[in-house]
Amino acid sequence: MQQFIQISPPSHKAPPHGFALLNLGFRPFFLFAAAFAAISMTVWMWKYLHFTLPPLFYVSASQWHAHEMLYGFAFAVIAGFLLTAVKNWTGVATLQGWPLLGLLLCWAGARSLMLFAPEWALIAAGLDMLFNLWLILAVALPIIKVKQWRQLGVLSKVIFLTLGNMAFYAQALGWTASGARAALWVGLLLNISLIMVISRRILxxxxxxxxxxxxxxxxxxxxxxxxxxALVVLLLNLLTVESATTNIILGLAIGMGSSLRLWRWHTAGLWQVPLLWSFYCGLWLINAGFFMFALSAMENSISPIFAIHCWAIGGIGVITLAMMARVSLGHTGRNIHAPPRSVSWIFGLCIAAALCRVFLPLLLPESYRLSVMLAATCWIAAFTWFCIVYWPILSKSRIDGSPG
Incomplete structure (x- = not known):
């Protein structure tokens, strides 16, 4: 991991003009994941406001939406991160050029069908499984080649996400009577787990x-x-006995333990650095999600949907933006200490989306529909702005002339 955070020194060479989108995994997957985050939320809001549901008979509209955010958007960010990180961890080249394009097209094809023609879910499932399995091989082979067995823990999470994706499609296609609910809990908590593992290593x-x-x-x-x-036990509880007492105890324990860790990482100077405070705020929103989840397990309390969106928007959304913004600069030879000025606004919009979706309806329950609309608007604006600002960074060759 130490290799992954080393950044090439700024170069005074004239930047090359070549199209470099397929040079390394982070380039296409970060860009297309951000674009999909904006487009899919726009489609969901259209359906939400006009009460038009996707034609899937065996899963609900909200399950369809959650699947696309967890197994569509978030999985693409994971793919871009791992294809880049594994190359640095192992020194072995990962997918680039045509193979990378093939992997991207599998993901994009599945997303397009699930977004605009979900009645073709069988084809989408085939493309998604090909994407998942291809990614596992692309990440596993370099790790095995150099025998970096400690990285298999990260790889195992990708394997479990693939199994969760299979379970969702099995219900969506009517092959099983259940599976979607479990798949979404697996997708959500494994994404949170991966964020917590990676943040512990790098932040x-x-x-x-x-x-x-x-x-x-x-x-x-x-x-x-x-x-x-505790996260493993929490997930197992949600998938099996669903003990409310266990949810309360583990939610509070994880929230307090993670808060202690973040308190130990705090230093006043991080609030002057957008690429640090964004990551830090995202982790605190994850903590807030655990406390809200514990609260939701108590009788006559809040809905768990607030904890879920606190994790999904505030945790996954904010932290993926922060990570994509930093990695895209560092791995294109740019100065991570001088990011585009607009990143603060981009991060702020995503944090605002979390606050509007989670806390505003708790304070003003009569404005629930308005809070959803405000949150979606902030989310769409944040990821659209990221695409505009980072398109030239991700599509052009490294400014120092190095490969990647």
Missing amino acids: PGFIERGVKADVTLKNASWLDNLLML
Whole structure:
């Protein structure tokens, strides 16, 4: 992981003019994931406002929407990150050129069908499974080649996400009577788990290198292991007995444990660096999601939908934007300490989307529909703006002339 956060020094060479979108995995998948995040939310809002549901008979409209965000948008960001990170971890080249385009087209084909022609879900399922399995091979082979077995923990999460995706399609196609609910909990909590694992590896180093003060941040292995164990138990509980008491205890335990970890990572200088405070805020929104989830398990309390959107918008949405913004700069030879000025607004819009979707309806329940519309507008604006700002960065060759 240390290799992944090392950034090439700025170069004074004239930037090459070649089209480089297929040079490395982060380029097409970050760009298309962000575009899909905006487009899919626009389609969902149109259906939400006009009460037109996708023609899927065996899953609900909200399950269809959740699937596309977790197994469409978020999985694409994971693909871009891992194809790039594994190359740096192992020193072995990952997909590029035509093979990378083939992987992208499998993902894009599945997303297009599920978004605009869900009655063709069988073909979408085939394309999605091809994308998932191809990605697993593309990530696994370099890891196995250099015997970096410690990276198999990250790979295992991709495998479980693939199994969850299969379970969703099995119900969507009418092959099983259930599966979609479990698939969505697997997709949501595995994405959160992956974010927590990766952030534990990289965020302390980002903060130490990104703030002006000389700081050394510490991690406690016992806390990291305890948080992952609690997440596994929470997921198992949701998939089996669904004990409300267990949900309350684990929600509070994970929220407090993760809050302790973030408190230990805090330094005042991070609030001056957009690529740090965005990541940090996203992790706090994940914590808030665990506390709200615990609250939702209590009788006569709030709906779990608020915790789910706190995780999904505030956690997955904000942190993927922060990660994509940083990786795209560092791995194109640009200065991560001088990002485009607009990134603060982009991050702010996504945080505003989380606040509108989660906290506004709690304060003003009579304005629920308005809060959903405001949240969607902020989300669409954030990811559209990211595409506009980062298109030239992701589509042009590295400014230092290096490959990638």
